[in-house]
Amino acid sequence: MPNVTPTFLDQHQYSYCELEKYEAIYGENFISPGGMDTALEFIGLLDPRSGERVLDIGCGFGGSALLMAREYGARVHGIDLSANMVATAVRRCYEAGAEGSVSLEQRDCLELTANAEFDAVYSRDVFLHIHDKPKLYNTIHRALIPNGRLLFTDYACSNRAKSAGFLEYVEQRGYHLLRIEQYVDGLTAAGFTDIIAEDRSAQLLRIHERELTTIETDPTVNSIAGDFAELWRTKIARIRSGEHRWPMIRAKIPA
Numbered sequence: 001m002p003n004v005t006p007t008f009l010d011q012h013q014y015s016y017c018e019l020e021k022y023e024a025i026y027g028e029n030f031i032s033p034g035g036m037d038t039a040l041e042f043i044g045l046l047d048p049r050s051g052e053r054v055l056d057i058g059c060g061f062g063g064s065a066l067l068m069a070r071e072y073g074a075r076v077h078g079i080d081l082s083a084n085m086v087a088t089a090v091r092r093c094y095e096a097g098a099e100g101s102v103s104l105e106q107r108d109c110l111e112l113t114a115n116a117e118f119d120a121v122y123s124r125d126v127f128l129h130i131h132d133k134p135k136l137y138n139t140i141h142r143a144l145i146p147n148g149r150l151l152f153t154d155y156a157c158s159n160r161a162k163s164a165g166f167l168e169y170v171e172q173r174g175y176h177l178l179r180i181e182q183y184v185d186g187l188t189a190a191g192f193t194d195i196i197a198e199d200r201s202a203q204l205l206r207i208h209e210r211e212l213t214t215i216e217t218d219p220t221v222n223s224i225a226g227d228f229a230e231l232w233r234t235k236i237a238r239i240r241s242g243e244h245r246w247p248m249i250r251a252k253i254p255a
Helices: 006-011 016-026 035-046 063-072 083-095 133-143 164-173 180-189 201-217 219-241
Strands: 053-057 075-080 102-106 118-124 144-153 193-199 247-252
Touching: 006 083, 016 083, 016 201, 016 219, 035 063, 035 118, 035 144, 035 247, 053 063, 063 075, 063 083, 063 102, 063 118, 075 083, 083 102, 118 133, 133 144, 133 180, 164 219, 180 193, 180 247, 201 219
Parallel strands: 053 075, 053 118, 075 102, 118 144
Antiparallel strands: 144 247, 193 247
């Protein structure tokens, strides 16, 4: 299956109806596991500095971009393939008065032509949508300045054969999942150095267990996203089995 299209995303997983459910679970302005708390943790590891240019690939509703601008003084350019995401992010950025420090664009990251423009690249659970991983790595490498930094999380698979249910889930979403070591090999081949790959699956399990409790017990969240409870239970079971993994990967490019 080729890389997913904006239309596919906006009519399926990222329709406005589905996005409302994700945000109800993850928290205002966030469309990724753990919401603001996890974003703050990973942004802290990226360590953006005042005045640095950061590229946020798959910026979603702009929550992480706004945090990097507000808490660290970074200048953030967020891109997302989903028109629904970007339209919402633009509105949230305007409401936060962050137009001077956060710019947003609907764009396929594989079409970026940036050349040594960014000090850092940040992405959360986005690369699973991209099938041409070598082109992705090379595009990011080209966009970073010497000593530029990369931090991302993504869904990954294990070394064992995928179950029928997991295969169906991956196919329905149009995902392209790798093993954690395949990410390391691909980044190395693209010229990245100082690669640190951490399996954060246990953390994702704790996050999803908390979120499932919220879905089941918070009346407001349940009224919006109650039908997501079974999806969360299935994801939790796959993480517990080791089939669904969650790497957090950091890397640099040489000086």
